[in-house]
Amino acid sequence: MGGNRIVVYKEPGVVAVEDHDMPKLEVPADVASAMGMSREAPHAVILKCVSTNICGSDQHMVRGRTTAPPGQTLGHEITGEVVEKGSDVQFLQIGDIVTVPFNIACGRCRNCRAGDTGVCLNVNPGRAGSAYGYVDMGGWEGGQADFVMVPFADFNLLRFPDRDAALAKIRDLTMLSDIFPTGYHGAYTAGVTTGSTVYVAGAGPVGLAAAYSAQLLGAAVVIVGDLNAERLAQARSFGCETVDVGQDATLEDQVAQILDTNEVDCAVDAVGFEASGHGGAEERPAQVLNDIMTITRAAGRLGIPGLYVTGDPGASDPDAKEGTLKVRLGLGWAKSHSLTTGQCPVLKYNRGLMMSILHDKAHIADAVNATVIGLEDAPRGYQEFDRGAARKYVLDPHGMVPAA
Structure with a gap:
């Protein structure tokens, strides 16, 4: 079928952009069976990735310094537009622009209820805590892609109040998924x-x-x-x-x-x-x-x-x-x-930091030297980042990020 470009770890030092199937409103089979939940995910949404960043944590995998297998999809720093939603998603609408915490959290377990969303108990059979496109984190597909599925969307996603204002500041707002919080x-x-x-x-x-x-x-x-x-x-x-x-x-x-x-x-x-x-x-x-x-x-x-x-x-x-x-x-x-x-529990911080960005109190993109490239240029971005470039590479799959 295809239709969804996604960045994939191939071997130490090598990534490639491959064509995968479009994501579905389903949780990974291993997560569903081990955690006793249904594979179907009416609580999920499909996002069109507005921006998706290369992270130093990804680089650890790409250097071969983790147990990530060849074929591991990459990308946990995601900002997107809702293009499909499940029947149980109540508070998000098609067309909303949202930031995605890199932690995947159910919103229902003991840790999530305590605000410790970095160590959710229900989204990874191997250990507490999960993330998109990361080794030993439950098999959730990565978001350095055209499209990505996000579970438990009403809980996980933070909607930007105004679409136009969000797109105008997307170079800053894209940092809310991980490195700013x-x-x-x-x-x-x-x-x-x-x-x-x-x-x-x-x-x-x-x-x-x-x-x-x-x-x-x-x-x-x-x-x-x-x-x-x-x-x-x-x-x-x-x-x-x-x-x-x-x-x-x-x-x-x-x-x-x-x-x-x-x-x-x-x-x-x-x-x-x-x-x-x-x-x-x-x-x-x-x-x-x-x-x-x-x-x-x-x-x-x-x-x-x-x-x-x-x-x-x-x-x-x-x-x-x-x-x-x-x-x-x-x-x-x-x-x-x-x-x-441990992992930052992004939901503790992302709303306040969002408000700081939207009201011109924070300019994080300048501080980290945000550098926008196309999704197809991800292999070059990984190489330059690994050589020590003083840049934060922001992938722009659909040409939605305005020029700096």
């Missing part, structure tokens, strides 16, 4: 508030979003650390201080040059398990976690939106292959640190 979650759970000094590890899109969010939350100084000069320049473009962790000077010394003290109030890990040692040395997956415990004051808080996995076939040692890292937990314990990890 995720970066905000990292800063918020780290306790950033008025006058805080903040260290953000990593100047990729999530790190830049966390740094920008820290500014929104009132931080006095935001310091961003990375090895990539282009990405550090992007952080400086909206007022951050930066440190190059590839230098010989220690992180503590570089922070002290900025703050006159070698500690910050709070810190965010936006790097995750593919961290490198200082100076660009060999991979050290616990490097960032140990760094942020070292430079965060006693009784400080650490937000950890950076991805850590339970299966990493490309890791440098047997422990790291199963996500067992050499973290200095004793240091964090001695300093009474509080740590928050």
